[in-house]
Amino acid sequence: MAWHGETLVGFDLETTGTDPLEARIVTAAVVRVRAGEPVGRRLWLADPGVRIPEQATAIHGISTERAAAEGRPAAEVAEEIAAALTGHWERGVPVVAYNAAFDLTLLTAELHRHRLPSLSERLAGRPIGPVVDPYTIDRAVDRYRKGKRTLEAVCAEYGIALEAAHDATSDAVAAVRVAIAVAGRHPSVAALDPAELHERQIGWYAEWAAGFQAFLRRKGNTEAVVDTAWPTKLLAPAGA
Secondary structure, three states: OOHHHOOEEEEEEEEOOOOOOOOOEEEEEEEEEEOOEEEEEEEEEEEOOOOOOHHHHHHHOOOHHHHHHHOEEHHHHHHHHHHHHHHHHHOOOOEEOOOHHHHHHHHHHHHHHOOOOOHHHHOOOOOOOOEEOHHHHHHHHOOOOOOOOOHHHHHHHHOOOOOOOOOHHHHHHHHHHHHHHHHHHOHHHHOOOHHHHHHHHHHHHHHHHHHHHHHHHHOOOOOOOOOOOOOOOOOOOOOO
């Protein structure tokens, strides 16, 4: 059976901001999905230890006060998320994350910030994966399609119902359903095994980043640099 017909794990974070090296985890979901339907889930609410900006609260609905009152310590949450993801990878189960470079970089930075073992260290030094990022895949296989590439927009393109945008569980499940739909529309994606697909995404992301950097420089930002690394980027400095 092709990878998109097997059990997949959806992963999503809702956070304090948009910079994955500085933002903190607020909520998280790791959801096992079979045939597009959730069959198991783990959810977290963290106290990020910093104020949650009003703009972020407006998106995901979690205030600083609620996170402080109901959330668990950020280090414990990061530890448990990392253990959950690496446990699935050790069993060969692909982890699906929409715009994985954001979520996995942010998790990597949180682990580093709290001086916890990295994802790779938990895998005995092996690279993380396989990761399936429908954002990167869709952008590569349908390069010239007009319109936004947000999760909401891509769900609409593939006829996927997004029950509650910016809810970690809903977004994690939607990401898996989009990945299945992309594979269904593009046989070249479905034909790859998860390890091959992971490697292709590294190249696709690097190609996009180089092109976007060139675009920014043509527009006058001559010092623009777009990181080509996927699925994680450079670590933040140690410390809070």
